[in-house]
Amino acid sequence: MNRVATPNDFSSFWMPFTANRDFAKDPRLITAANGMYYTSHDGRQVMDATAGLWCVNAGHNDPLIVEAVQRQIATLDYAPHFNFATPQAFELAAQLANLFPTGLDHVFFTNSGSESVDTALKIALHYHRVRGDVARTRLIGRERGYHGTGFGGISVGGIVNNRKHFGTMLTGVDHMRHTHDLARNAFSRGCPEHGAELADDLIRIAELHDPSTIAAVIVEPMAGSTGVLMPPVGYLKRLREICDRYGILLIFDEVITAYGRLGTASAAEYFNVKPDIITTAKGLTNGVIPMGAVIVDETIYKSAMEHATVPIELFHGYTYSAHPMAVAAALATLKSYRQNDMFARVATLSPLWEEAVHSLKGLPNVIDLRNLGLVAGIELSPRPGAPGARGAEAMKLAWEKGLMIRVTGDIIALSPPFIITEDEIHTLFGKLADILRNLA
Numbered sequence: 076m077n078r079v080a081t082p083n084d085f086s087s088f089w090m091p092f093t094a095n096r097d098f099a100k101d102p103r104l105i106t107a108a109n110g111m112y113y114t115s116h117d118g119r120q121v122m123d124a125t126a127g128l129w130c131v132n133a134g135h136n137d138p139l140i141v142e143a144v145q146r147q148i149a150t151l152d153y154a155p156h157f158n159f160a161t162p163q164a165f166e167l168a169a170q171l172a173n174l175f176p177t178g179l180d181h182v183f184f185t186n187s188g189s190e191s192v193d194t195a196l197k198i199a200l201h202y203h204r205v206r207g208d209v210a211r212t213r214l215i216g217r218e219r220g221y222h223g224t225g226f227g228g229i230s231v232g233g234i235v236n237n238r239k240h241f242g243t244m245l246t247g248v249d250h251m252r253h254t255h256d257l258a259r260n261a262f263s264r265g266c267p268e269h270g271a272e273l274a275d276d277l278i279r280i281a282e283l284h285d286p287s288t289i290a291a292v293i294v295e296p297m298a299g300s301t302g303v304l305m306p307p308v309g310y311l312k313r314l315r316e317i318c319d320r321y322g323i324l325l326i327f328d329e330v331i332t333a334y335g336r337l338g339t340a341s342a343a344e345y346f347n348v349k350p351d352i353i354t355t356a357k358g359l360t361n362g363v364i365p366m367g368a369v370i371v372d373e374t375i376y377k378s379a380m381e382h383a384t385v386p387i388e389l390f391h392g393y394t395y396s397a398h399p400m401a402v403a404a405a406l407a408t409l410k411s412y413r414q415n416d417m418f419a420r421v422a423t424l425s426p427l428w429e430e431a432v433h434s435l436k437g438l439p440n441v442i443d444l445r446n447l448g449l450v451a452g453i454e455l456s457p458r459p460g461a462p463g464a465r466g467a468e469a470m471k472l473a474w475e476k477g478l479m480i481r482v483t484g485d486i487i488a489l490s491p492p493f494i495i496t497e498d499e500i501h502t503l504f505g506k507l508a509d510i511l512r513n514l515a
């Protein structure tokens with residue numbers, strides 16, 4: 076076994092979204108990865124059932140991406156993109172414009188999902204202002220929404236623990252109701268039947284504040300981090316109609332759904348609903364180099380160009396926007412998706428995946444099973460007085476049994492790399508069933 080020394084001090088690195096004190100007692104350390112598997116510090120192979128954090132869609136250490144990054148670092152390590160640019164940045168933007176629905180043709184590069192969200196919110200506010208619609212400043216999110224951890228993202232986000240410690244955040248934000256309805260929709264296959272009418276919450280909010288004050292609404296077409304919530308059938312179309320009626324921009328936060336997760340390039344394509352802005356990150360570079368991209372409709376872009384009163388049309392950007400390493404990784408990632416027809420592979424695997432997910436029905440504490448594309452949500456009943464404890468234990472037990480799973484509270488989220496084989500799907504759910512049987 077290939078053992079690697081463990082650190083002596085677990086306190087200097089303040090770990091993100093982690094129970095730091097608990098982690099130090101029994102650390103889960105990773106030393107290598109390849110394809111579908113991580114190597115743990117004690118030399119075990121651990122199946123990655125979550126594509127890292129929903130990002131390693133093409134699997135780990137894809138040779139095409141590794142080589143592209145190696146070549147790039149030896150050629151051009153960094154170049155600024157304020158007033159200068161690399162040709163490859165334009166090439167990547169053009170490829171992304173092709174990948175997303177027609178009209179969504181302009182790309183602003185960021186370094187993460189959180190930055191993509193902040194960028195999208197700012198572009199929405201900017202759009203209305205430059206057109207002289209200056210009262211449109213309100214931003215609408217949704218309860219249980221996750222839009223990263225910047226102040227913009229937590230303001231429109233709807234996860235209480237991510238918000239309650241951080242003051243008043245952005246003002247002028249309101250939230251629609253979430254769509255999670257176990258009573259009516261538990262054990263749905265694909266999108267749940269009930270709940271399209273919840274989109275009408277936007278009408279209530281628009282009428283409360285007056286539609287002329289609302290700039291944009293942001294939703295995850297399929298919500299991941301709140302515990303995998305599929306949109307009710309018809310919900311997103313209804314939201315689009317209401318936005319059109321009131322002149323509100325619709326932003327889809329596709330940080331986890333873009334780049335193939337549902338079997339199409341975007342959830343917008345999957346649901347056939349075209350938003351005005353799409354935020355992306357993660358699968359754009361297969362997680363190899365941090366990068367995000369905000370895909371913007373041509374009306375918004377043209378308006379910014381036409382109405383600008385100063386040479387710089389948008390006072391926004393990042394030192395690392397279109398970083399050459401990230402661009403190289405993204406171009407190679409898109410090539411890998413194309414060459415291996417990976418989005419189609421997700422669509423082909425998803426019926427088998429659905430059967431495997433729903434085979435867990437009847438196991439102890441399983442109160443809902445949800446699936447779409449190559450995504451699963453497994454909701455466990457919380458222990459009385461200890462919400463989240465059962466989920467946390469499932470994650471630890473899974474790691475011991477050679478599976479990396481993700482939990483939010485008592486909900487297990489699965490989102491494997493697209494290279495997962497049919498046999499590996501059976502192995503994954505077989506192990507998971509054992510874990511659930513052994514979980515108190």
Ligand SMILES: Cc1ncc(COP(=O)(O)O)c(C=O)c1O
Nearest residue numbers: 187188189221222223328330331
């Ligand atoms: C929908 C959504 N938006 C934004 C983010 C934030 O992305 P990042 O962690 O790269 O800032 C995430 C991360 O999971 C996400 O799922």
